[in-house]
Amino acid sequence: MFVVANFLIALAQVVDYLLWAYMWIVVARAVISWVNPDPYNPIVRFLHSVTDPLFYRIRRILPLYAGGIDFSPIVVFIAIIFLQRFLVQSLYDLARSLRFME
Numbered sequence: 229m230f231v232v233a234n235f236l237i238a239l240a241q242v243v244d245y246l247l248w249a250y251m252w253i254v255v256a257r258a259v260i261s262w263v264n265p266d267p268y269n270p271i272v273r274f275l276h277s278v279t280d281p282l283f284y285r286i287r288r289i290l291p292l293y294a295g296g297i298d299f300s301p302i303v304v305f306i307a308i309i310f311l312q313r314f315l316v317q318s319l320y321d322l323a324r325s326l327r328f329m330e
Contacts, residue, residue, distance in 0.1 A: 240316045247316070
């Protein structure tokens, strides 16, 4: 069972790092939205291509656009924090319980 426990720990760490990286991508996207960036800049295009599909789904479900302020990055930010606290921690706890079963 230690192999499964080690796999779950590795999976939890990878998911945590991916969520952490995506959180910083969302922060960067929010910061560049405050200025008028060049739409042909490769960094701006990357940020838009990575975040727009998720932002579009959130905007479609929850129209949180009031007074010229888009709240979809905040919803994504909260969802990332929830996933880090719930999903990643659950994977760690499951791995820990598998280790102690032996």
